[in-house]
Each structure stands twice: as structure tokens, then as C-alpha cells.
Amino acid sequence: xxxxxxxxxxDFTEGLSQISxxxxxxxxxxxxxxxxxxxxxxxPLDEIVSQxxxxxxxxxxxxxxxxxxxxxHRSSKLGDRKDYYxxxxxxxxxxxxxxxxxxxxxxxxxxRSVKETLEKLESGSVSGVEAEVAFVHQRVKxxxxxxxxIDSLSNAVIKLEKLGLTNVKSILNILK
Amino acid sequence: xxxxxxxxxxDFTEGLSQISxxxxxxxxxxxxxxxxxxxxxxxPLDEIVSQxxxxxxxxxxxxxxxxxxxxxHRSSKLGDRKDYYxxxxxxxxxxxxxxxxxxxxxxxxxxRSVKETLEKLESGSVSGVEAEVAFVHQRVKxxxxxxxxIDSLSNAVIKLEKLGLTNVKSILNILK
DNA sequence: TAGAACGTTTAGTAACTACTAAACGTAGTA
DNA sequence: TACTACGTTTAGTAGTTACTAAACGTTCTA
Numbered sequence: 119x120x121x122x123x124x125x126x127x128x129d130f131t132e133g134l135s136q137i138s139x140x141x142x143x144x145x146x147x148x149x150x151x152x153x154x155x156x157x158x159x160x161x162p163l164d165e166i167v168s169q170x171x172x173x174x175x176x177x178x179x180x181x182x183x184x185x186x187x188x189x190x191h192r193s194s195k196l197g198d199r200k201d202y203y204x205x206x207x208x209x210x211x212x213x214x215x216x217x218x219x220x221x222x223x224x225x226x227x228x229x230r231s232v233k234e235t236l237e238k239l240e241s242g243s244v245s246g247v248e249a250e251v252a253f254v255h256q257r258v259k260x261x262x263x264x265x266x267x268i269d270s271l272s273n274a275v276i277k278l279e280k281l282g283l284t285n286v287k288s289i290l291n292i293l294k
Numbered sequence: 295x296x297x298x299x300x301x302x303x304x305d306f307t308e309g310l311s312q313i314s315x316x317x318x319x320x321x322x323x324x325x326x327x328x329x330x331x332x333x334x335x336x337x338p339l340d341e342i343v344s345q346x347x348x349x350x351x352x353x354x355x356x357x358x359x360x361x362x363x364x365x366x367h368r369s370s371k372l373g374d375r376k377d378y379y380x381x382x383x384x385x386x387x388x389x390x391x392x393x394x395x396x397x398x399x400x401x402x403x404x405x406r407s408v409k410e411t412l413e414k415l416e417s418g419s420v421s422g423v424e425a426e427v428a429f430v431h432q433r434v435k436x437x438x439x440x441x442x443x444i445d446s447l448s449n450a451v452i453k454l455e456k457l458g459l460t461n462v463k464s465i466l467n468i469l470k
Numbered sequence: 471t472a473g474a475a476c477g478t479t480t481a482g483t484a485a486c487t488a489c490t491a492a493a494c495g496t497a498g499t500a
Numbered sequence: 501t502a503c504t505a506c507g508t509t510t511a512g513t514a515g516t517t518a519c520t521a522a523a524c525g526t527t528c529t530a
Contacts, residue, residue, distance in 0.1 A: 121414050123422030123430065130411045130434065136404035142318040144518055155437070158429045163477070173520055178478060180518095199476055199528065207433065209440045228312035235306045238297055246299030253334045254299065257383065258306065261331070264385045320488055339507070349490055354508060356488090375498070375506055 127156055131170075146172050147180050151205060154190055160202035188215030229265055236262050303332055307346075322348050323356050327381060330366055336378035364391030405441055412438050 131152035138148025149170045154161065166177050181203055184190040189212050193202050206212050238244055239255040307328040314324025325346045330337065342353050357379055360366040365388050369378050382388050414420055415431040 121420050123420055123427055126411060126414060126420055127430070129407065133404050133407040133411065136400060136407075140399075140401040140404065146518070155433055156430050158426065174477075175479075175521080176519060182478095201477075207436065209437075223316070224312060225316040228309050228316065231305065231309035231312075235302060235309065238302060244297050244299055244302055250334065251299055254303070254332050257331055260383065261385075322488070350507075351491080351509075352489060358508095377507075 127152075130156065144180065146170065146176055147184060150177060150180055151184060151189055154203055154205035155207070157204070160193055160204040162200040162202055164200075166203065188212050232258065232262060232265065303328075306332065320356060322346065322352055323360060326353060326356055327360060327365055330379055330381035331383070333380070336369055336380040338376040338378055340376070342379065364388050408434065408438060408441065 131149050134148040134152040134155075135145040136148070138151070139145040149172070150166055153166055153169045163174065163177055163181070166172075166181065167174055170177065172180075181190060181192075185192055185203075188206060190203050190205050193204070194200070195202065236255075236258050239251070239258060244251055307325050310324040310328040310331075311321040312324070314327070315321040325348070326342055329342055329345045339350065339353055339357070342348075342357065343350055346353065348356075357366060357368075361368055361379075364382060366379050366381050369380070370376070371378065412431075412434050415427070415434060420427055
């Protein structure tokens with residue numbers, strides 16, 4: 119029944135690794151974040167290496183992408199050559215920056231291409247059997263509207279930053 | 295300036311392929327869905343093959359997972375041995391079934407493991423330096439609450455089925 | 471200046487994924 | 501019965517990804 123702390127940390131890390139992989143990120147990223155998230159103090163790269171079992175190189179690159187996503191922060195101490203890392207504990211902040219990051223991604227380019235398709239249809243410059251063009255128009259428009267809704271939703275999440283968790287919950291209750 | 299319909303369909307298909315890949319699905323899945331989504335009538339597997347350039351085998355397996363996600367529907371005509379496929383055009387319905395599908399997935403198992411970690415901490419059965427255990431407890435708890443919020447959000451989305459798109463938009467406007 | 475302690479970059483690898491080609495199973499048709 | 505028109509399954513492959521090992525560059529120290 120009793121568990122020691124390091125075993126518990128290990129389980130937790132394993133869990134986050136799987137979650138990370140599920141979202142399409144390397145499982146190593148999840149492990150790194152878990153180690154940092156459970157550490158009360160910023161820790162150097164070396165220790166991430168020893169606690170995750172990854173190599174320096176892997177940790178070096180993956181910790182950088184974590185930093186770009188705003189999930190971890192890099193800092194350094196005066197008179198100490200090491201870099202220190204700590205986890206961002208405000209997840210809403212992290213989500214915001216992840217979504218921002220996403221703005222310039224392939225995803226948005228693809229979504230924009232749907233928009234362009236729609237614009238061509240609206241301009242009436244598409245040739246073809248009229249009924250079929252009309253059908254395609256209607257469908258593409260519906261998809262575009264759906265994307266817009268998703269976009270509004272993500273923007274809404276971004277703006278939730280100042281509301282705390284409990285407020286979010288009560289908003290969600292309104293929807294019920 | 296003028297575009298013909300089949301070119302437009304092709305562009306659209308290309309766009310959905312990329313979106314599909316972005317979300318971690320095979321790009322072929324996006325292509326298949328696009329073809330079905332733009333077709334006014336259900337179409338047989340053969341035609342999906344010819345319109346996407348994939349092989350029968352690939353289409354066969356991928357169309358099945360699309361069906362499992364509720365994004366396409368399979369039907370058949372009396373006196374016709376072929377199966378016919380059509381796209382689900384109500385995206386909220388699709389999202390609902392995708393989220394449901396997710397319930398039993400690896401993702402949920404991983405999330406549950408975080409919950410178990412938390413329960414161990416709450417039960418006081420974890421041995422270790424007291425301050426450190428307390429810190430880990432606080433962190434794991436915060437993560438758990440975050441997951442709960444995400445869960446509420448996805449449940450809320452599920453429940454939005456009966457509200458139309460415009461209603462969703464106005465709710466989102468409240469959040470601004 | 472040499473050496474040590476860092477983080478970064480690069481080249482290579484093992485595992486995985488999305489496919490293709492083709493064999494296979496099945497049910498209707500002559 | 502053999503033949504045909506389907507969808508499915510299987511074996512193999514090209515491409516990708518998440519890593520490892522090790523060379524490298526840089527900055528501080530003796």
C-alpha cells in the first residue's frame with residue numbers, strides 16, 4: 119500500500135509520456151516536462167538527462183521546443199555556466215502560447231486554402247455543371263463555418279487567461 | 295481567373311489531406327473524406343480509389359476507421375453488391391463520436407493514471423521528505439484540475455449538438 | 471595555453487507508419 | 501460448376517520519426 123516518492127514520480131512521468139505521444143509529440147517531451155513539473159527548483163540539463171534516461175542531445179533539442187511552446191522556461195544563475203529549466207505551471211498560459219505558435223503553422227496554411235476555395239466559389243468564377251457547383255459551394259461553406267467556430271473557440275480559450283479555473287468551470291456549467 | 299470544378303475539388307482535397315496529417319491522421323484519410331464530402335451522392339469504393347489514387351486495400355481499411363469515427367457512413371443498395379459511402383456533414387455529430395471513441399483510448403488510460411497518482415498522494419500513503427511530497431501533491435493536483443477542465447469542455451462540446459452553429463458563436467461572444 | 475564543463479549539432483539507426491501489390495474469401499451469376 | 505465482381509487481409513516497402521553516440525564549439529578555470 120505504501121509508495122515511495124521516487125516510484126510515484128516515475129509513474130507520473132510514464133503517464134505524461136503517453137499523453138505526450140497521444141498528442142503527437144515525442145514521448146521524451148512528456149517525460150522531460152514531467153520531471154521539471156515535479157521539481158520544486160529549476161534543474162540543469164544534466165539532471166534531466168539522468169532522470170529521464172535520454173541523452174544530452176535529445177534533451178537539448180526537445181527542451182528547446184518545449185521552451186518555444188512556453189511549457190518550460192530556461193534560466194541561468196550568475197557565476198554558473200549551466201542553464202536551468204523549470205516547468206510553466208500555469209497551463210492556460212501554456213495553451214495560449216501553443217495556440218499562438220500554431221497560428222503560423224502548416225495547419226493554418228491548410229485552413230486558409232479551404233478559405234480560398236470558398237472565395238473562388240463565391241466569386242462565381244468556377245465553371246461546371248451548375249447544380250454540382252452549387253452543392254460543392256454549400257459543402258465548402260459549411261466546412262468553413264465549422265473552422266470559424268473552432269477558431270472562435272480557441273480564441274476564447276486564449277482570452278480566458280485572466281479567469282481562474284473555477285470561473286472556467288462555472289462558464290461551462292452555463293452551457294449545461 | 296476561371297477555375298474548373300474538378301481542379302477546385304482537387305485543391306480542396308489537397309487541403310483536407312494536410313489538415314488530416316496535421317492532426318496525426320494519415321493524409322489519405324483526409325483525401326477520402328474530401329472526395330466523399332464533395333459528392334452529392336454516396337459513392338462506391340471503386341470510385342474513391344480512382345479519385346484519390348490510393349489502392350483498394352488502403353481505401354478499404356481507412357474508410358473503416360473513418361466510419362468508426364462517425365465521419366462517414368456505409369450503406370448498400372438492394373440488388374447491388376457494392377458498398378456505398380457518404381460523408382457525415384454534421385461536424386458536431388462527428389466530433390461527438392470522435393470524443394466518445396476517445397473515452398476508451400490510451401489517452402484516457404494515461405489520464406486515469408494521473409488520477410491514481412493523485413489518489414495515492416491524498417491517501418497519505420506516500421513516503422518521502424514531507425515538504426517534497428507536499429510540493430508534488432500540489433502540482434499533481436493542479437494538473438488533475440486542468441484535465442478536469444478539459445474534460446468538462448469536451449463534454450460541453452458534446453452537449454452542444456442541439457444548439458446550432460450560430461448559437462455556439464453567440465456563446466463564444468459572451469466570453470469576449 | 472591546456473583542460474574541463476557545458477550545450478549544440480550531426481550522422482547514423484531502430485522502430486514505426488502509411489502505404490502498395492497481390493493473394494484471398496465470399497457471394498452472386500452464367 | 502466455373503466465372504466474375506466485389507471487399508478484405510497479408511506481406512513487403514519507402515519514408516518518416518525519435519532517438520543515440522560522438523564530434524564539435526564555446527566559455528570559464530588553472
